[in-house]
Amino acid sequence: MVRRLPRKDVVIVGLGWTGSILAYELSHTGLDVVAIERGPWRDTATDFNIGTAADELRYAVRQDIFLRPKQETLTMRNNPSQTALPIRKWGSFLPGNGVGGAGVHWNGQTWRFLPDDFRIRSHYTERYGEAFLPEGNHIQDWPVSFEELEPYYDKFERVAGISGKAGNIKGQIQSGGNPFEGARERDYPTPPMKQGYQQELFTQAATKMGLHPFPRPSANLSAAYTNPYGCSMAPCTFCGFCEWFGCANYSKSSPQTCVLPALIREPTFEARTECEVTKVNLTVDGKMATGVTYVDANGEEWEQPADLVLVCAYALFNVRLLLLSGIGKPYDPVKDEGVVGRNYAYQTGSGSQAFFENVQFNPFAAAGSTGAALDDYNSDNFDHGPHGFVGGASITCAHTNGRPILFHPTPAGTPAWGSAWKKAVHDNYQRVANIGAQGSVMSYRNNYLDLDPTYKDALGRPLMRMTFDYQPNEQKMANWMAARCDEIAKAMGAKTTQVNPLRVPWNVVPYQSTHNTGGAVMGSDPKTSVLNRYLQSWDVPNVFVMGASAFPQNAGYNPTGTVGALTYLGLDGIFNYLKSSGPLVQP
Amino acid sequence: MRLRHLLVLLPLLAIGRAAADPDNYVSIERGKTLATAGDCIACHTASGGQPFAGGLALQTPFGAIMTPNITPDNLTGIGRWSKDDFARAMHEGRRPGGSYLYPAFPYPYYAKVSRSDLDAIYAYLQTLPPVENRVNRNMLPFPFNIRLSMAGWNGLFFTPGEFKPDPKRSDEFNRGAYLVEGLGHCGACHTPFNSFGASQNGKYLQGNQIDNWTAPNITNDMQAGLGKWTVADIVQYLKTGQTRFSLASGPMKDVIENSTSKMADADLKAIAVYLKERGAAGPPAPSPLASSDARMQMGEAVFVDTCSACHMRSGDGVEHLFPKLAGNVVATQDDPASLIRIIIAGGRAASTDTTPTAPSMPSLGWRLGDEQIAAVVTYVRNSWGNAASPVSAETVKAERARVTGAGD
Numbered sequence: 003m004v005r006r007l008p009r010k011d012v013v014i015v016g017l018g019w020t021g022s023i024l025a026y027e028l029s030h031t032g033l034d035v036v037a038i039e040r041g042p043w044r045d046t047a048t049d050f051n052i053g054t055a056a057d058e059l060r061y062a063v064r065q066d067i068f069l070r071p072k073q074e075t076l077t078m079r080n081n082p083s084q085t086a087l088p089i090r091k092w093g094s095f096l097p098g099n100g101v102g103g104a105g106v107h108w109n110g111q112t113w114r115f116l117p118d119d120f121r122i123r124s125h126y127t128e129r130y131g132e133a134f135l136p137e138g139n140h141i142q143d144w145p146v147s148f149e150e151l152e153p154y155y156d157k158f159e160r161v162a163g164i165s166g167k168a169g170n171i172k173g174q175i176q177s178g179g180n181p182f183e184g185a186r187e188r189d190y191p192t193p194p195m196k197q198g199y200q201q202e203l204f205t206q207a208a209t210k211m212g213l214h215p216f217p218r219p220s221a222n223l224s225a226a227y228t229n230p231y232g233c234s235m236a237p238c239t240f241c242g243f244c245e246w247f248g249c250a251n252y253s254k255s256s257p258q259t260c261v262l263p264a265l266i267r268e269p270t271f272e273a274r275t276e277c278e279v280t281k282v283n284l285t286v287d288g289k290m291a292t293g294v295t296y297v298d299a300n301g302e303e304w305e306q307p308a309d310l311v312l313v314c315a316y317a318l319f320n321v322r323l324l325l326l327s328g329i330g331k332p333y334d335p336v337k338d339e340g341v342v343g344r345n346y347a348y349q350t351g352s353g354s355q356a357f358f359e360n361v362q363f364n365p366f367a368a369a370g371s372t373g374a375a376l377d378d379y380n381s382d383n384f385d386h387g388p389h390g391f392v393g394g395a396s397i398t399c400a401h402t403n404g405r406p407i408l409f410h411p412t413p414a415g416t417p418a419w420g421s422a423w424k425k426a427v428h429d430n431y432q433r434v435a436n437i438g439a440q441g442s443v444m445s446y447r448n449n450y451l452d453l454d455p456t457y458k459d460a461l462g463r464p465l466m467r468m469t470f471d472y473q474p475n476e477q478k479m480a481n482w483m484a485a486r487c488d489e490i491a492k493a494m495g496a497k498t499t500q501v502n503p504l505r506v507p508w509n510v511v512p513y514q515s516t517h518n519t520g521g522a523v524m525g526s527d528p529k530t531s532v533l534n535r536y537l538q539s540w541d542v543p544n545v546f547v548m549g550a551s552a553f554p555q556n557a558g559y560n561p562t563g564t565v566g567a568l569t570y571l572g573l574d575g576i577f578n579y580l581k582s583s584g585p586l587v588q589p
Numbered sequence: 590m591r592l593r594h595l596l597v598l599l600p601l602l603a604i605g606r607a608a609a610d611p612d613n614y615v616s617i618e619r620g621k622t623l624a625t626a627g628d629c630i631a632c633h634t635a636s637g638g639q640p641f642a643g644g645l646a647l648q649t650p651f652g653a654i655m656t657p658n659i660t661p662d663n664l665t666g667i668g669r670w671s672k673d674d675f676a677r678a679m680h681e682g683r684r685p686g687g688s689y690l691y692p693a694f695p696y697p698y699y700a701k702v703s704r705s706d707l708d709a710i711y712a713y714l715q716t717l718p719p720v721e722n723r724v725n726r727n728m729l730p731f732p733f734n735i736r737l738s739m740a741g742w743n744g745l746f747f748t749p750g751e752f753k754p755d756p757k758r759s760d761e762f763n764r765g766a767y768l769v770e771g772l773g774h775c776g777a778c779h780t781p782f783n784s785f786g787a788s789q790n791g792k793y794l795q796g797n798q799i800d801n802w803t804a805p806n807i808t809n810d811m812q813a814g815l816g817k818w819t820v821a822d823i824v825q826y827l828k829t830g831q832t833r834f835s836l837a838s839g840p841m842k843d844v845i846e847n848s849t850s851k852m853a854d855a856d857l858k859a860i861a862v863y864l865k866e867r868g869a870a871g872p873p874a875p876s877p878l879a880s881s882d883a884r885m886q887m888g889e890a891v892f893v894d895t896c897s898a899c900h901m902r903s904g905d906g907v908e909h910l911f912p913k914l915a916g917n918v919v920a921t922q923d924d925p926a927s928l929i930r931i932i933i934a935g936g937r938a939a940s941t942d943t944t945p946t947a948p949s950m951p952s953l954g955w956r957l958g959d960e961q962i963a964a965v966v967t968y969v970r971n972s973w974g975n976a977a978s979p980v981s982a983e984t985v986k987a988e989r990a991r992v993t994g995a996g997d
Contacts, residue, residue: 046948046949047937047947047948047949048949051935051949051951051952052899052951053952053953053955053956054951226907226908226909226910232942232943232944232945232946233945233946234908234909234944234946234948235910236899236907236910236911237907239899250951251898251899252910252946252948259946263940263945263946263947264945267940267942267945
């Protein structure tokens with residue numbers, strides 16, 4: 003029997019970056035806020051002890067803080083002609099689990115998307131003509147411009163304390179920064195991270211080639227910092243345990259370091275952990291949400307009524323919750339109608355691995371976001387005309403760690419075990435640089451999410467089905483980028499290089515990227531989007547959906563900076579909604 | 590949208606039973622402020638228990654004493670006490686029937702609180718929701734379980750009488766003295782005990798050890814006390830739990846979170862002025878150990894490996910997070926208990942509205958041996974301008990046993 007709890011002003015589904023920011027901002031105004039989180043409570047002081055946090059086996063190999071397939075998984079196929087099968091071990095992407103979400107274990111690369119990214123369809127059409135766009139694409143403009151998002155990017159960067167070097171302040175190009183970035187009002191809150199020797203080689207080589215390298219923006223902080231919420235952070239010690247790990251040193255921006263210390267002091271905030279929301283409940287006519295139903299750790303079912311429902315889970319799980327709750331019309335690729343599940347996208351990874359002689363890169367002295375990057379080949383910063391593809395990539399020379407179990411690069415042809423392997427590891431541990439291209443993925447009619455017709459979870463609800471593959475446009479783009487990376491690697495003085503092309507077809511086994519986007523996209527037209535420009539549901543106006551599920555297609559950057567900016571944009575929308583209930587945008 | 594009108598609702602809820610008497614409102618609010626200054630909640634709340642409902646076991650050298658329920662429950666609390674009963678307990682350490690309270694309840698300090706302030710605290714306590722919580726109040730072993738013996742103790746160590754301001758001092762100094770010597774009962778932790786558990790008035794505020802924590806010297810002493818702290822530093826410390834010199838942990842963290850961070854700035858300043866102006870006392874400063882000393886060299890090696898990433902090679906720490914060790918008075922107390930304890934068992938700083946991040950020091954006792962801890966504590970006590978006596982592995986071993994319960 004479902005028991006009904008006393009009503010709250012706001013119920014938040016998921017307590018990661020977006021949920022914790024909204025919970026703090028709303029409870030701070032006196033609203034009664036409850037956050038319901040599937041995973042456990044996690045806190046720096048109690049969970050990430052400096053004496054035990056650097057445990058590669060526990061966290062990187064055994065994936066201690068990630069979602070378990072038995073909690074939730076997906077079925078997957080590459081195209082609609084196949085039968086999807088369940089993912090039984092997370093691989094290609096690793097969703098977080100628990101308070102802080104993936105904001106606990108991320109590397110911390112915190113980008114702003116480029117101005118052209120937000121009006122990508124209009125821009126490409128104007129410059130190259132509509133016929134230039136790839137076949138079957140669903141590429142669409144965002145409902146907001148970079149200029150409109152700039153103050154929200156700034157807000158998130160201040161809360162997270164991001165370390166970086168501005169490239170464009172109010173239209174003035176700044177030397178040492180990214181000259182392609184959109185104009186920002188002011189510099190980053192903390193100076194850029196110190197870089198290693200291979201970044202120095204990359205910067206010199208790229209500069210000689212006429213490219214524009216810069217230190218990439220980092221949520222591993224270069225200096226002590228106290229954010230506008232009063233939360234304090236310490237300078238990064240370059241321990242090299244960022245991605246897959248919680249930071250024990252208060253140096254990586256996360257809900258734990260940047261928001262929760264202030265949030266848990268709010269008297270009208272409550273968190274319920276190890277409770278999974280199973281449904282957003284709607285009124286009989288389906289036009290308003292009445293709250294959520296959730297199952298606690300003992301399997302008891304509860305109804306939590308609320309005036310406002312904020313869906314703040316991981317991008318993929320936001321989409322599934324909307325599908326299970328009947329919010330918005332599910333996408334049908336055959337008729338090319340409906341919106342929920344439409345425009346799922348991912349990212350490409352390609353590049354070049356460079357082997358040097360007579361160098362010592364000290365890869366163990368690293369942080370998740372140290373690295374030099376360049377944007378000359380991102381977005382439409384270069385003429386796409388001769389290349390016949392849409393999109394681009396950020397190119398980076400970085401090492402995030404030199405951890406002993408998983409970091410042992412060897413040249414192609416090295417045996418996988420035995421004395422020859424050991425010798426190759428010994429000879430190359432200090433001498434390998436990776437030049438990587440993280441590329442955009444456009445949205446297509448046949449890349450989408452829906453409910454699986456066969457497979458169900460432990461509660462009897464259908465799993466979500468992912469239908470995705472890299473299309474010819476992305477393959478062409480990523481492989482062209484790999485060649486650019488290789489040019490730079492050679493110019494850095496590498497003795498040998500190995501080009502890493504895009505692996506096709508996409509498969510779920512090797513880790514690639516946890517930058518899953520789309521499925522509940524924001525837009526200007528309810529026929530092609532789930533959310534309006536304030537991330538408010540077109541169909542159920544007291545439901546807002548945060549996160550990268552709102553991206554109409556993916557860009558060549560890590561998503562968190564844009565997710566943070568959208569959260570503050572959404573917050574403004576929520577404040578407006580509280581003043582005058584109803585849709586904030588008339589379709 | 591149904592907005593909670595918190596500002597309107599909360600005071601009404603807080604007033605509870607006494608709300609029937611609107612004239613009492615000012616007195617109740619004053620009582621609440623005073624009860625906060627006295628940090629009554631800290632001792633009168635069990636871990637995980639209802640506020641003020643008692644049941645916390647105070648560890649004394651004579652045995653554990655369970656704190657009583659001071660909610661206005663008629664059967665198990667102080668619901669039937671009159672305000673005279675309450676004043677007698679606070680001023681004389683006697684219960685309504687006349688039996689004696691133990692001085693773990695620091696009535697020798699509360700004796701100095703004015704009757705009107707006690708009446709206000711009484712009025713506030715009577716507004717709390719009554720909680721039925723029966724506490725076993727008689728757990729001390731013989732002969733300490735004979736409460737009448739406290740009559741003799743009082744004769745020896747208790748001076749009754751309310752606080753008398755010193756006309757030669759400023760009002761601010763006298764306000765600070767009233768708070769520190771009375772309700773704040775700072776000396777209950779910061780003044781050494783004699784063997785009868787009474788504060789040694791000749792060593793008032795010169796530091797003490799409580800539950801394996803050092804309650805530092807808080808006289809104006811340059812070596813171990815507040816000599817290098819300004820009035821503003823002390824106010825900031827009491828308000829936020831941190832200054833450029835220090836980050837509160839242990840029992841002081843609770844004092845700051847429950848009590849001083851909620852006190853009026855003027856009262857905090859009065860406390861600071863009193864502590865700065867009343868004088869300095871403490872043992873003479875020793876000379877630092879030579880850096881060539883074998884203990885210092887071993888300590889430095891441990892420090893560089895284990896401590897320097899956060900506390901920095903220079904001992905400067907990181908503001909708001911990792912305490913500065915250079916010039917830190919916890920490091921330069923004659924008693925090294927806090928340093929040893931924090932390394933063995935870890936600790937956590939205070940969280941306040943202005944400084945919400947409550948950073949933790951991890952426990953390192955599992956990976957550092959007694960000799961290594963002794964060396965690194967000795968190193969911290971004698972580096973960057975610090976000077977304090979060296980610490981032996983035996984001292985660490987004994988404290989480890991007390992802190993972790995580990996036998997030989």
